[in-house]
Amino acid sequence: MPESSVDISVVIPLYNEDESLPELHDWIARVMDENKFTYEILFMNDGSTDRSWEVIKELAEKNPECVRAIRFRKNQGKSAALNVGFKRTKGRVVITMDADLQDSPDEIPDLYKLIAEDGWDLVSGWKKKRYDPISKTIPTKLFNWATRKMSKIKLHDFNCGLKAYRGEVCHNVEVTGEMHRYIPILAKNAGFPKITEKVVEHRARKYGVTKFGLDRFINGFLDLVTLYVVSRFGKRPMHFFGMIGTFMFVIGFLALFGLIIYKFKELWANNEPGLIADNPLFYIFLTTIILGMQLFTTGFLAELMSRNSAKKPNYTIDETIGE
Template sequence: MDISIVIPLYNEDESLPELCAWIESVMQREALTYEVILVDDGSTDNSWEVIRAIGAKNPFFKGIKFQRNYGKSAALNEGFKAASGDVVITMDADMQDSPDEVPELRRMILEEGYDMVSGWKKKRYDNTLTKNIPSKLFNAVARSSSGIQLHDFNCGLKAYRNKVVKCIEVYGEMHRYIPILAKWSGFKKIGEKVVEHR
């Protein structure tokens, strides 16, 4: 299989139909074999019902349901275990990540030899005081302590060789440090791509 897209989510019933239709369109346009693994992290809205309805129409969309909210790291970890694609993509379910970025992220893994590529939302539309400043501080500390030159460690949009996600275990708040976990596991070719923040 060419690609697995892992999407952790919590209470995203409104965005899921549009996001999944967009992903399906991109995968068909690129003629890729794929699976989309939607990990419902204990949603209290109708997210699970929406996932089931999408999966009934398209068997390439699969759901994993948590009975309660365990957090993004646990959701990613379960998605990683289930992923069988040669390249694994992670993205958020809130429509801030564009599925149109997926083919280029995949190309960087396969053709440029990266083990992992992290998105960089260079131009953000968040409130500067509440999002941008803490994010810049976190990224500066993470760069300094790890030696990995990424601008946006916490970007949800990332691409990995499958063997990378099978070698790392993500728990607690460790999803913020996945590039560092990958480096510690021996995957040193970590790249970055400027991506759109919607």
């Protein structure tokens, strides 16, 4: 990776946040100027249907040296916005924050020091005091508890949008699907284990409404299971499917063989054993064998695909500001 040309890159994914953008930009610029940071602000417009892009253009005219932006042709999700934005950052430290003014830019200097001076790879914000309804806070606590247990990373708030990264981290992780919730796990798997957290201010939403519904918690759990399996077996799927398939095949085969022996003993003793197919256990054991063979075959095919696939997600970008 080439030497970074600026101190801080601020990546802001957004969808229909035209009201908050001018205030957010001015706040970030003030914090950067007060601390004498060189910086860039990268607005990732995720297919907004309001005036967000027009507002961003006005901000780019006002601050052309520091404002850059990308507009997707359609809404492709926060993970896509972060993934594309990460690859285009130039800062030694990358800060991500939401565009709704619930994250405070005043946190940036302390986050920067934790990366640049204290040597952490990733610092995740922890909104210890939240201004969210209980319908959101309770599922969030359960989600974070499950993620801590599965990932072994001791963070209280995995899904906090306010995070700081060493520049190399952003250039070496792929944030696909809905994996923006699990960037600390992706960073750890990519070889950046120095991860910590910092208590940050959570502000009440000033403009608009939240863009996320309760379905994100269900999707988050499914993504967590996916990430766990992929991180452990993504490059060796045969170890996962093949192990389960082999176990089921062997158990089913031995059980079926034992049933056949039992029937022969019954024949020897009574001369009237009846048909083996009359026993329901025959079908259970046979099904176990078939499923075991199918799982083994699935593992074999997945192994071939993982060794030959190099395709990366393709996001359709409509327009860019700055390079």
